[in-house]
Amino acid sequence: MKTWETALVIVNEVEFDHSxxxxxxxxxKENFLGLITPAxxxxxxxxxxxxxxGSCPINEMWEDGNGNVCNMEG
Structure with a gap:
């Protein structure tokens, strides 16, 4: 599992569904903002x-897998 740090956020890869x-x-500040779940x-x-x-989920407005856009409000 990897961790990435951008100017705005920290992203941790975590186990989800087998592979x-x-x-x-x-x-x-280590406040949880959301979980991105790829299909x-x-x-x-x-x-x-x-x-x-170097992509940032916040700057590029990634979706979390449930139709919600990643933002600093969580």
Whole structure:
């Protein structure tokens, strides 16, 4: 499992559904903002690539998998 830190948030990769992992998003004060749950392994792999390349779920308004946009309010 990996952890990424952007200018705004910390993202932790966590176990979710067997080989499918989810991504917990926290602000810099470690307040939980949300959980990104990809629908497929391919989606998960793309999220990892995006995070590895410096993407930020808040700046890019990622959805959490339930239609909610990631923001600093949680």
């Amino acid at each position: 499918l992992h989810a991504f917990e998003v926290y602000d810099k 497929t392994i391919e989606d998960m792999e793309q999220i990892i690539k995006d995070l590895d390349n």
